[in-house]
Amino acid sequence: MASQQLDKSTPESKWKEVLTPEEFNILRNKGTEPGGTGLYNKHKEDGEYFCAGCGTLLYKSDTKFDSGCGWPAFYAEVEGSVDRHVDRSFGSVRTEITCAKCGGHLGHVFEGEGFSTPTDARHCVNSKSLKFKGKN
Template identity: 65%
Template sequence: MSSAPKVNKSEDEWRAVLNKEQFRVLRQKGTERPGTGEYDKHHEEGVYHCAGCDAPLYKSTTKFNSGCGWPAFFDAVPGAVVRHEDNSLFMKRIEITCAACGGHLGHVFKGEGFSTPTDERHCVNSVSLKFTNE
């Protein structure tokens, strides 16, 4: 899978294609409540795409049960996710966004001791994703 082409839309264009919750999370860096997303306990084989621009982000083979209340992945499709330092909420975190459209996905955490190949947890909002059986 290769990186998706860049997607640039105005705020009004995003509002026209995203529902209210998708817009709040993807474009305004919101967070869905833990345990409420449709993909937290989803375990089918396929690919998780950006709900904003349809770029492939995560393969189901990298998804794991972290118990955090959000879908967790130990790695992204190469080139699909960009990391940014996030100093909001009086703490230092690493925000992850879609490389194609800049949509907010969630945060990545390292060194939590999960037995995954990367020792990372990409904690992703379900509303930022859409799943396909590819």
């Protein structure tokens, strides 16, 4: 995981030093990994998911569910860890989610899709935005 010292004020040149090219493209350039290819899409281990940029705890495995969307899906974030922004790219209006500490792009959140989760929300997150630490 990246250093905890990285945040929204960190210059892009520093991000390029600490992130892989794929992580940089997603976290800093708002890229998206191809559906069904991410390491954590079908991941079921108990533990916690941290921001691949700054190491902030974002999600816990007990909020992860199989939505069938091709990306890791969570129905809730750790309180205060995720910011939401209106995203008008690609001719539609979506809600982008970013790490509250470093501003790294995580993916998008969709609500009201009818999933039988406590929030009926689906945080569709790029695996490259995350680092996992198991409970053991």
